[in-house]
Amino acid sequence: MMRGRAFFFMLLMVSVMYLSVVAVPVQAAQLRVECPEVIGIGLPFVVKVESDEPLDKIRVEWAGKALQASGQKSSSMEFLLGTDVMKSKPGTETLRIVKLGLSPLSVETSILIEDRKFPEQRLTVPDEMVTPPAAVQARIERETAEIRKVLGTASPVSHLALPLIRPVPGDVSSAYGLTRYFNDQARNPHRGLDLKAALGDPVHAAAAGQVALAADHYYGGRSVFLDHGLGVYSVYMHLNEISVRQGEMIEAGQVVGRAGETGRVTGPHLHLGLYVLDLAVDPSALFFGKAVQ
Ligand SMILES: [Zn+2]
DSSP states (O other): OHHHHHHHHHHHHHHHHHHHHHHSOOOOOOEEEEOOSEEETTOEEEEEEEESSOOOEEEEEETTEEEEEEOOOSSEEEEEEEOOTTTOOSEEEEEEEEEOSSSOEEEEEEEEEEOOOOOEEEEOOOGGGTSOOHHHHHHHHHHHHHHHHHHTOOOSSOOOOSSOOOSSSSOEEEOTTOEEEETTEEEOOOOSEEEEOOTTOEEEOSSOEEEEEEEEETTTEEEEEEEEETTEEEEEEEESEEOOOTTOEEOTTOEEEEOBOOSSOSSSEEEEEEEETTEEEOGGGGTTSOSOO
């Protein structure tokens, strides 16, 4: 009899516990995300995340890639994501944000990537810059692997401030996204921004960051890769001279080198690349503090 009563009591307790879980609304911590619903292909965009608690550890999943931010004391944070004229495809892409910790929270939303049409550009360069000789093939492969490794690394703290600083005052000579033909042969679209600059002009860092790579590459010539954190890199190519060392911390606006015409060029200019999680985005969208144009 006692055993039966104890069993009944236990059953009652379990039911009450169960009911209290399903019937009494619990004020759960929330994670809110603000981002565009539609984005043109090749454009960067800002994502804002807010929570009721400090966002000390966040994981962001976008376009099959992920980054982790840590050390945040604030309950809101902003970061940059984007799409790539060459690597992204028009259609819906999922953005997932997870607040890591003892009781993880996550939020998921979808963003529509819209196609855009880009003009054609035909350039004439020495033949070895269109079809590289076999002797430099290994060099190009090594450099490509080195670049992919750098741009694929997302460090956990952001140094980025928007709007970006214009690295040189010159106008845009070749916009982002141009469909390119070198000596009448189709090549990758233009995945950066060309700014007019004379030989020797100082080139300034678009934002604060750490020099992730300073090297002389076959296509990019003398190049500086700045790591702004959370997967964002700015890249300065075709420099005549590099003024910074790998590993060095750079302030926004600091001179990283002098403009030149090294690598695959038709004359002196600055090629500015901006990458987010190894996706090349249009830097010009971020010069005036407006992420989406
Ligand atoms: Zn360029």
